[in-house]
Amino acid sequence: MKYLSSYFTFATAIALLFSFEPPSFDISEKFVQCLYNYPHISNSISNVVYAQTNSSYSSILDMSIRNYRFFNLSSKPQVIVTPLEVFHIQATIICSQRHGLQIRTRSGGHDYEGLSYVAGVPFVIVDLLNLRQITVDVENRTAWVQAGATLGELYYTISQKSKTLGFPAGVCATVGTGGHFSGGGYGFLMRKYGLAADNIIDAHIIDVNGNLLDRKAMGEDLFWAIRGGGGASFGVIVAWKIKLVPVPSTVTVFNVARTLEENATEIIQKWQLVANKLDERIFIRVDVKKVNSREPGKQTIQANFVSMFQGGVEELIPLMQKSLPELGLERKDCTETSWIGSVVFANAVLVGSTVNEAPEVLLNRSRFRPGINKAKSDYVRKPIPIDGLQGLWRLLYEVPDGELQFAPYGGRMDEISESEIAFAHRSRYIFHIHYVVVWEEEGDEAAQRYMNWIRKLYKYMEPYVSNSPRAAYVNYRDLDIGVNNHGYTSYNQASIWGLKYFGNNFRRLATVKTRVDPDNFFRNEQSIPTLSTDEGN
Known part of the structure; x- marks a missing residue:
């Protein structure tokens, strides 16, 4: 990482940046010309800049769109920059500010609301796909x-x-x-x-x-x-x-499915009581969705208990028999593998593959295509009662492809203070819920129907999850919980969503933002706000 020294001399280069531009240039032409005027950049910038007139523009834009809900929108970036060097990003930041363009930074494109490649104002994408050393x-x-x-x-x-x-x-x-x-x-x-x-x-x-x-x-x-x-x-x-x-040289994984007819509800009820108290080497996620029943023409709810244990199967089985005997885990359900093998296993579960694959599959950047989707999140402080779970299952019957993921807390998460880093959701929770619905039907009517369903699900869960504020995970971005204005947004307004993501850390985040980006250049629908003088700046 030899590029770090560049920041000591950057300010001296800015004075050389600007030159006369014909007034007839539109905003994207002016922005690109600004990039070419940046010192020492002209010989390399042409290979990393994609204006809308470029034949490769659409393929570069679409390459990392992971949510088809944001395909074919009218709001597209003026320019996409795929930097090869740090000074490509530096020039993009300076030129974007000069020409009134926002920046959206994209590394993988998995933002559930597309904020890394969608904006309601003129903007530029900085796509980091080439910076992967x-x-x-x-x-x-x-x-x-x-x-x-x-x-x-x-x-x-x-x-x-x-x-x-x-x-x-x-x-x-x-x-x-x-x-x-x-x-x-x-x-x-x-x-x-x-x-x-x-x-x-x-x-x-x-x-x-x-x-x-x-x-x-x-x-x-x-x-x-x-x-x-x-x-x-x-x-x-x-x-x-x-x-x-x-990590140990041998770890153990399993993916055990149980339907309602196989007491899935009762097993999940017990899981809620023990999952965050298990040996910290055990992680058992529960994936819940609707599946076809063994009875022809009928459907049921299935829970998949997906796990990785940092150790061998002979040590895992007694631990499970003691803490979660209801699952009925047997040795034949388990596979011993390496840590990287467990990563391949977990990824295969995610994409629905059942084939034993080589680790090289992890290098396939286009492997995961989730279709059109909407997601939400919650945190749970006390177990959801049986009747609450049964209400959840009834809702899952209403759509073709809705899924819940329960991820347990405890262990190291209980030991780290909520103020240690900006992530605030720690010891008060026993597990996290990820809600997602995926659909293939195109059109606004279908989108609204599925969006309404997941919002209905979210409303149903209100009595069973955290409150004051209701917590959410920022990596499962959800604009339903609140958005900023296109212009100035007060701290109080942003707190509507900010306290859900960051809890008591939100105020400190706003203080840091005010110091390092006082004019709020780096902004989006849920970016950290700056503090006004009245708000304590």
């Missing part, structure tokens, strides 16, 4: 990963260097590290090692002035904010330095 230091148990790399690329690279090191982050291999880490990032190692954001030890970010900063240069407040507070509110994150964690 990963350097693993086995001796010091660290790695540098550029923000455009995917989780799959990171996991694979770690596995090629060590069989006993891993990293605690999500299971979807095509998610970009840039947004995932900055929003928290949880996965199968969460109960042992916490979140991805808990294991970040340095970062490189380009600020509103175009300066490239490391942890020392940005200061501890900004470093605190970008670990769980969402990086896009504060600048463009270029790379993370992460702390790798030890």
Whole structure:
């Protein structure tokens, strides 16, 4: 990461940036011309700039759209920049400010509301797909990963260097590290090692002035904010330095399905009581959806208990028999594998593959295509009663493809203070809920029908989940809970959604934002607001 020194000399280059432009140029032409005027950039910029007239524009735009709800919208970026070097991003920031364009930064494209590639105002996409270098230091148990790399690329690279090191982050291999880490990032190692954001030890970010900063240069407040507070509110994150964690050479995985007829409701009820209290090496997620029943022409609800245990099967079975005997786990249900094997397993469950695949599958950036979807999230403080669960199942019968995921807390998550980093959802919760509905029907009527269904589901769950505020996970972006204005948004207005995502950390996030981006250049529908003088700035 030799590029860090560039921020010391950047300010001296800005004076050379601007030159005369014909008044007839439209905004995108002016922006592109501004990029070409940037010192030392003209020889390299043509290969990374895609205006709407470029023949490759649409393919670059569509490549990382993971939610087809945002295909073919009229609101498209004026220009897409796919930087190869830091100064490409620096120039984009400066030129965007000069010409009144917003920036949306995209690393993987999995933002549920498309905020990394959709905007209601003129904007530019900075797509980090070319910035995906990963350097693993086995001796010091660290790695540098550029923000455009995917989780799959990171996991694979770690596995090629060590069989006993891993990293605690999500299971979807095509998610970009840039947004995932900055929003928290949880996965199968969460109960042992916490979140991805808990294991970040340095970062490189380009600020509103175009300066490239490391942890020392940005200061501890900004470093605190970008670990769980969402990086896009504060600048463009270029790379993370992460702390790798030890994993055993043998881990055990299972995916056990139980239908209502096989006492799924009762097993989930018991799971709620024990999942966050199990040995911290055990992570058992519950995926619930509607499936065809064994009786012809009928349907039922099925719960899949998807798990990874950091150890061998002979140690796992007694632990499960003691804590969750209702599941009836047997040795034949389990597979011993390596840590990277467990990552492949978890990803296969996600995409619906049942084939034993090689780790190289994690490098396929186009593997996960979720279709048209809408998602929401919740946090649970006390077990949902049986009648509450049964009401959930009735709702799942109403749509073809709705799903719930229950992810347990406890372990390391109970030990970290909610103010340690910007991610606030810690020891008060026993598990997290991810709601998602996917559909294939096109058109506004179908979209509204499915959106209404998941909103109905969310309203139904209100008595059973956290409140005051009702908590939500920023990486499962949900604009239903509140949005900013296109212009100025007060802290109080933003608090409608901000307290749900960040709890008591929201005020500190706004204070950091006010210091590092006082004019609120880095903004979107749910970006951290600045504080006015009246609000305590």
